[in-house]
Amino acid sequence: MALIKKFTQFVESPGNAATGNGAVSSLPKIETRGMSFFYGTKQALHDINLKIQDRAVTALIGPSGCGKSTYLRSLNRMNDIIEGTRVTGDVLLDGEDIYDREVDVVSLRKRVGMVFQKSTPFPKSIFDNIAFGPRIAGLTKKSELQSIVERCLKQSALWNEVKDRLKDSAMALSGGQQQRLCIARALATNPEVLLMDEPASALDPASTARIEDLIFDLKQNYTIVIVTHNMQQAARVSELTAFFCMGRLVEIGQTKQLFTNPTEKETEDYITGRFG
Numbered sequence: 001m002a003l004i005k006k007f008t009q010f011v012e013s014p015g016n017a018a019t020g021n022g023a024v025s026s027l028p029k030i031e032t033r034g035m036s037f038f039y040g041t042k043q044a045l046h047d048i049n050l051k052i053q054d055r056a057v058t059a060l061i062g063p064s065g066c067g068k069s070t071y072l073r074s075l076n077r078m079n080d081i082i083e084g085t086r087v088t089g090d091v092l093l094d095g096e097d098i099y100d101r102e103v104d105v106v107s108l109r110k111r112v113g114m115v116f117q118k119s120t121p122f123p124k125s126i127f128d129n130i131a132f133g134p135r136i137a138g139l140t141k142k143s144e145l146q147s148i149v150e151r152c153l154k155q156s157a158l159w160n161e162v163k164d165r166l167k168d169s170a171m172a173l174s175g176g177q178q179q180r181l182c183i184a185r186a187l188a189t190n191p192e193v194l195l196m197d198e199p200a201s202a203l204d205p206a207s208t209a210r211i212e213d214l215i216f217d218l219k220q221n222y223t224i225v226i227v228t229h230n231m232q233q234a235a236r237v238s239e240l241t242a243f244f245c246m247g248r249l250v251e252i253g254q255t256k257q258l259f260t261n262p263t264e265k266e267t268e269d270y271i272t273g274r275f276g
C-alpha cells in the first residue's frame with residue numbers, strides 16, 4: 001500500500017501555511033481524529049482532533065503529565081512497544097491510517113523519525129551511528145553510506161566539528177553534539193516527519209540555540225512536531241502551538257496568537273504561569 005511504498009521519497013506539497021485566523025489549512029501532513037489513548041484501563045488522551053501542517057513546526061505544550069509525550073509517540077506507533085496500550089480513533093499520515101493492520105511499522109518509523117529528550121547515541125563510532133538505519137534498510141555500498149553520513153552531519157550542523165573524527169566513539173561527544181548526532185541519525189533514513197520530545201531540555205543555552213537554529217533550517221524540508229516546556233522556545237521555533245491539559249487538547253492556534261491572545265481561559269492561566 002502507498003504508506004509502505006512512499007517512505008523513501010520526499011513528499012512534494014505546497015507550503016500549507018496556517019491561515020490567518022489561527023485555523024489550519026485542509027491538507028495536513030498528520031491528522032488525529034477523535035483519537036484516544038489508553039495505558040491498560042487508564043485513559044491518557046481523550047478525543048484528540050488535531051491537524052499537523054506539512055513543512056512547519058508545531059509545538060506541543062502543557063503541564064507535566066498532560067499527555068504530550070504519549071501523543072507524540074502515538075504518531076509513529078512508538079507506544080506499541082508498551083504492553084497493554086490501545087489507541088482508538090484515527091491517526092492519519094498523508095490521509096492514511098497508520099494503525100491499519102497492513103501498515104509496516106518499521107517503514108512507518110522511517111517516515112516518521114524521533115529524537116528524544118536524552119540523547120541516545122549507540123556505543124559505536126559517529127559514522128556507524130548515522131549509517132545504522134541505512135544499513136538496516138539494506139544499504140552496503142561504502143561510498144553511498146559515506147555520502148549519507150556527510151549529508152546528515154551537514155544538515156544537523158555537526159559536520160565541521162566531527163569531519164576529522166568520524167571513526168571516534170559517539171560517546172566522546174559533548175551533550176549538545178550528541179543531540180545533534182541523534183538528529184543526524186534520525187535524518188539518515190530520509191524521514192518526512194521529525195518528532196522531538198524536549199530535544200534541548202538537557203542542554204546549555206548555547207547548545208539549545210544551535211538546536212533551535214537547526215529546527216528552523218530543517219522545517220524547509222520536514223514536518224516537525226516538538227514537545228517543549230520552554231514557552232520562549234515554542235514561541236521562537238514554531239508556527240503553530242497546541243496546548244494540552246489533563247489528556248485533552250484545549251486549543252491549537254498560530255503560536256503568536258496563542259501566546260498573546262489565547263481563546264481559552266485554561267491556556268491563558270498556563271501561559272501566564274497561574275498553573276502548571
Ligand SMILES: Nc1ncnc2c1ncn2[C@@H]1O[C@H](COP(=O)(O)OP(=O)(O)OP(=O)(O)O)[C@@H](O)[C@H]1O
Nearest residue numbers: 039042044062063064065066067068069070071082
Ligand atoms: N508507560 C506508561 N504506563 C502507564 N501510564 C503512563 C505511561 N507513560 C505515561 N503514563 C501516564 O500517562 C499520562 C501522560 O503522560 P505523558 O508522559 O504523556 O505526559 P507529558 O505531558 O509528556 O509529561 P511531562 O511534561 O512530564 O513529560 C500521565 O498520567 C502518565 O503517568
Ligand SMILES: [Mg+2]
Nearest residue numbers: 068069070227
Ligand atoms: Mg513528556
